Amino acid sequence: MRRLMNEAGLWLIGIPVFLWTVLPLYHMMLFALSTKDSAFSGKLWPQPATLRNFEIVLSQQHHYLGNFWAQLGSSVLIAAATGVLTLTVATAAAFAISRLRVRGGRWVMNAALFTYFIPAAFLAVPMYKTMGLYGLLNNRWAMIIAMVTLASPYAIWVLKQASDKLPVELDEAAIMDGATAMQLFRLVYLPLMVPSLVAIGVYAVLLAWNEYLYAFLLLSDEREITLAVALGLFLSADDSPWELLMATGVLYALPPAAIYYAFKRYMVSGLTAGAVKS
Amino acid sequence: MSASAPSIEPVAPSGAAGARARRTGPYRPASWNTVGLLLVVPYALLFLLFVLYPVLYGFSLARDPQSYVRLWQDPVFGNAVLNSALFLLVVVNIKFVLALFLSGFFVHERWWIRILAVLFILPWAVPSIPTILSFRFMLNPEWGIINTLYFNLTALDGPNWLNDRWIAFSMAGMVHIWKSLPFWTLILVTGRLAISKDLYEAASVDGASRWQQFRHITWPSIATLYITCTLLSMIWTLGDFNSVYLLTGGGPSDLTHVLATLGIRYLRLDQVDMAMATIVVATPLVLPLMVYMMKRLSRGPGED
Numbered sequence: 251m252r253r254l255m256n257e258a259g260l261w262l263i264g265i266p267v268f269l270w271t272v273l274p275l276y277h278m279m280l281f282a283l284s285t286k287d288s289a290f291s292g293k294l295w296p297q298p299a300t301l302r303n304f305e306i307v308l309s310q311q312h313h314y315l316g317n318f319w320a321q322l323g324s325s326v327l328i329a330a331a332t333g334v335l336t337l338t339v340a341t342a343a344a345f346a347i348s349r350l351r352v353r354g355g356r357w358v359m360n361a362a363l364f365t366y367f368i369p370a371a372f373l374a375v376p377m378y379k380t381m382g383l384y385g386l387l388n389n390r391w392a393m394i395i396a397m398v399t400l401a402s403p404y405a406i407w408v409l410k411q412a413s414d415k416l417p418v419e420l421d422e423a424a425i426m427d428g429a430t431a432m433q434l435f436r437l438v439y440l441p442l443m444v445p446s447l448v449a450i451g452v453y454a455v456l457l458a459w460n461e462y463l464y465a466f467l468l469l470s471d472e473r474e475i476t477l478a479v480a481l482g483l484f485l486s487a488d489d490s491p492w493e494l495l496m497a498t499g500v501l502y503a504l505p506p507a508a509i510y511y512a513f514k515r516y517m518v519s520g521l522t523a524g525a526v527k528s
Numbered sequence: 529m530s531a532s533a534p535s536i537e538p539v540a541p542s543g544a545a546g547a548r549a550r551r552t553g554p555y556r557p558a559s560w561n562t563v564g565l566l567l568v569v570p571y572a573l574l575f576l577l578f579v580l581y582p583v584l585y586g587f588s589l590a591r592d593p594q595s596y597v598r599l600w601q602d603p604v605f606g607n608a609v610l611n612s613a614l615f616l617l618v619v620v621n622i623k624f625v626l627a628l629f630l631s632g633f634f635v636h637e638r639w640w641i642r643i644l645a646v647l648f649i650l651p652w653a654v655p656s657i658p659t660i661l662s663f664r665f666m667l668n669p670e671w672g673i674i675n676t677l678y679f680n681l682t683a684l685d686g687p688n689w690l691n692d693r694w695i696a697f698s699m700a701g702m703v704h705i706w707k708s709l710p711f712w713t714l715i716l717v718t719g720r721l722a723i724s725k726d727l728y729e730a731a732s733v734d735g736a737s738r739w740q741q742f743r744h745i746t747w748p749s750i751a752t753l754y755i756t757c758t759l760l761s762m763i764w765t766l767g768d769f770n771s772v773y774l775l776t777g778g779g780p781s782d783l784t785h786v787l788a789t790l791g792i793r794y795l796r797l798d799q800v801d802m803a804m805a806t807i808v809v810a811t812p813l814v815l816p817l818m819v820y821m822m823k824r825l826s827r828g829p830g831e832d
Contacts, residue, residue, distance in 0.1 A: 263633050264644055271648050274706065277673060278662040292676025339574060342567040351556060352564025356826070361575045363825055367760075367818040368579075369767020371788035372810065375795050375803045376586030377578060383585075384577075399578045402571060407825070425556070431563035460655035463769045463792070481657045485777075492665060499658025510653040511646075518714065 278503070281496035289493045303497035312494055314484055320473040321480045325459055325502075328390060328476060332397040332458035333451045339398060340405035340450060341443070345435055347406075348413035349421060359410065366403035371463060373400075378467045392468045393476070397458040405450045408521065412446040413439070449520025452513045456506050477502040590804035599805045604778075608785040611697060611772075612810070615786055616762045619701040623709055624758050630709070631716035632742075652710040660774040663703050664690070693783040696776045700784060704771040708761070715757055719750040756824055763817050766810060 281289050282303055283296040305311075310318050343362075347355035365373075377396055378387075386392035416439075424434040440447075462478040469475045475483075481499060484490040510517065599605050634645050651659065666672050667689040675686035690696045727745045736744070769788045772778065778785040778793070785793070787810045794803035 260633065260636060260638065260641070263630075264641065267630065267633070267648065268644055270706070271651060271710075274659050274662045274666065275650060275654075277666050278658055280673075281662070281665065290671040292671065292673050292680070294673070294677075339570045343571040346564035346567035350560045350564035350567070352561055352568060355564070355568065358568050358572060358575075360822065360826065361579070362571070363822050364818070365575065365579045367763055367814075367821055368583075369763055369765075369788065369810075369814065371767040371769040371792060372807045373579070373582070373767075374769075375791055375800070375807060376582035376589075378795060379589070379800055380578065380582040380585060395574070395578060399574055402574060406571065421556070431557075431560045456653065462655070462657050462774075467792075467795070478655060478657050481661070482774075485661075495661065496658065496665075499661065503654040503658050507650060507654050510649070514646075518718070 278496050278499055281493050282500045284493055286491070286493055289496075303493050304501070306494060307497050307501060312491060314480075314491065315494065315498065317473050317480070318477075318498070321475055321477050322501075324390065324469075324474050325476040325478070328393050328397065328465075329455045329459040331394045332401060333455040335394065335398045336401040336405050336454035337447060337451050340402050340409055341440075341447065343402075343406050344409035344413050345439055348410045349416075349434065349439060350431055359406070362403040362406045364403075365399070366407065370400065374463055374467060377464075381468060387468065388470050388474070390469065390474055393465055394458075396464045396468060397454070397461060400461075400464075401454040401457050405454060408450060409443065409446055412443060412520075416442055445516050446520050448513055448516040452509055452517060453521060455509065459506050586804045587808065589801050590808045592801055595801040595805040596809070599802055599809065602802075604782045604785050604790060605806070607783055608787050608790040608806075609809070611784060612766060612786045612788075612813075614697070615701065615704070615765055615768070616813070619704055620758060620762050620765050622701075623705045623761070624712065624754065626705065627709055627712040627716050628754060630713045631720055632746075634713065634717050635720050649710045649714065651707050656707060656770040657774060659707070660703055660770060663699070663706075664775055667699060690776050691780050693780060696780060697784045700772045700775050703775050704765065704768055707771065708765075712757055712761060716750065716754065719753045720746065723749045756821070759817050759821055763814050763821070766814055 280294075280296055283299045283301070284293075285296075285298070285300055285302070288297055307315055307318055310316055343358060346352040347359055377399075381387050381392045381396070386395070420438055420442075421434065424438060429437075459476075460478070461476075462482065465476045465479045466482055469479060477498065481495060481502065484492075484495045634641060634648075666674050669675055669686065669688040669691070672689075674689070678684065678686035687695060689699060723746065728741060731741050731745060766786075767788055768786070769792060772784055772786050773789045773792070776784045778789050787806055791803045791806040794800070794806060
């Protein structure tokens with residue numbers, strides 16, 4: 251009897267959690283699959299369900315969506331470049347700090363932690379001005395650099411944590427064999443770090459793909475803005491085609507969800523390692 | 529858990545001498561240090577050019593006292609401070625109590641809870657803009673699904689959700705919680721899973737109630753984690769632009785602005801000194817948290 255009460259209690263928590271999580275996402279799908287009339291009638295499921303919105307989005311048939319493919323490409327480019335550059339910069343730094351014990355390494359670590367603790371919207375203001383000084387505004391490089399700047403601190407932190415856990419005997423053996431630092435890096439370090447590197451790569455890609463504020467500030471050319479900014483443009487009019495906005499939103503939200511699930515087993519252990527430690 | 533974790537050099541200068549002995553460790557060829565320096569150069573450059581310089585430059589833009597007078601005179605400013613404080617103190621704490629509670633739910637081993645956990649992470653993994661706009665459409669007073677349902681059930685018009693200061697603000701808080709609850713719940717689940725099962729079994733044998741188990745086993749084990757995460761989340765929540773901007777746009781009548789949206793608004797109006805002044809005003813709020821967190825995270829686990 252007590253067991254039964256227990257199970258009932260779990261369901262009593264589980265069902266509201268399910269509804270809470272899924273409702274806005276379901277509502278997004280509902281809009282995306284509805285005709286304009288049905289979307290605004292408050293129906294709980296699309297009647298009739300249609301893929302017409304997606305067709306309009308994909309064939310760029312609405313003036314809000316004239317550059318959909320270019321914007322999608324922009325999002326892909328920025329996310330991919332952020333992933334690659336973050337991995338490069340952060341792995342190099344974490345290796346130097348943790349394994350090579352480079353002098354001044356703790357200052358680099360402190361700089362990274364400092365950056366990690368600046369609220370993102372606050373850093374956006376001076377960074378926007380500085381990008382202007384550097385002549386990088388309205389350039390996708392500005393966005394890529396900004397995203398690498400935001401993603402690197404956590405990446406370095408997590409990679410350093412993971413790398414500190416590798417046994418010190420590895421370095422000793424490498425020294426005995428007369429290996430150079432780069433050989434240690436390439437032949438010993440990288441292969442052992444693969445799970446953390448995957449987690450960090452995915453983290454950086456998702457961060458850049460999902461970012462709205464920085465993209466909205468740093469990019470303005472219609473063909474260079476990311477999908478996030480393009481979705482924001484719909485808000486400029488009161489009678490925007492919301493069902494098309496939601497269809498675009500679904501297309502924009504699917505890749506990060508898919509990437510997250512594809513690498514899920516790396517993500518949880520990889521990304522929470524740093525946090526749980528303290 | 530801490531026994532298996534390696535020691536990490538403390539960053540506080542006071543610990544530097546003791547740390548040096550540990551840092552040196554086994555002999556390392558001199559060439560390694562050269563390579564090491566080369567390897568930290570990319571990040572160091574990134575930090576200097578895109579964090580340190582902008583921050584210093586930004587602060588220099590906000591050095592005119594007149595900016596603060598004008599900021600003080602802006603009626604939106606007072607509300608933004610209040611709203612930001614409420615976000616940090618109330619919304620973040622509600623979020624963490626929920627995360628603590630749900631982490632206790634998600635550690636149960638059931639097939640359906642595992643499926644639910646997979647779905648539960650979605651709000652965090654997908655981008656804010658489509659999901660927050662989805663909330664916004666649900667709350668539309670005329671054609672939103674919530675008021676339509678309400679009308680169908682009661683034949684009455686529902687509230688004008690985003691047109692009332694406190695309802696709109698609560699909704700922004702709700703959106704914020706929806707978005708970031710999964711991440712923190714996951715962290716607390718990991719914290720709970722690190723607690724030895726033997727402790728709970730022993731407590732069960734002794735006839736401890738569930739509350740007693742939480743009070744005497746779970747809480748002492750994860751309290752530090754809980755507090756660290758709460759502080760971290762407070763810092764980041766101060767920089768949460770999306771939840772307010774995308775849901776209410778700061779409305780009605782600029783009453784739901786927070787410091788982040790106000791700063792960006794000044795920036796968009798090309799009043800950079802005001803934008804920076806807004807941030808400078810918020811600095812006393814975050815700086816103690818930042819310093820505390822930096823000390824925490826750069827300290828070894830064995831020294832807690």
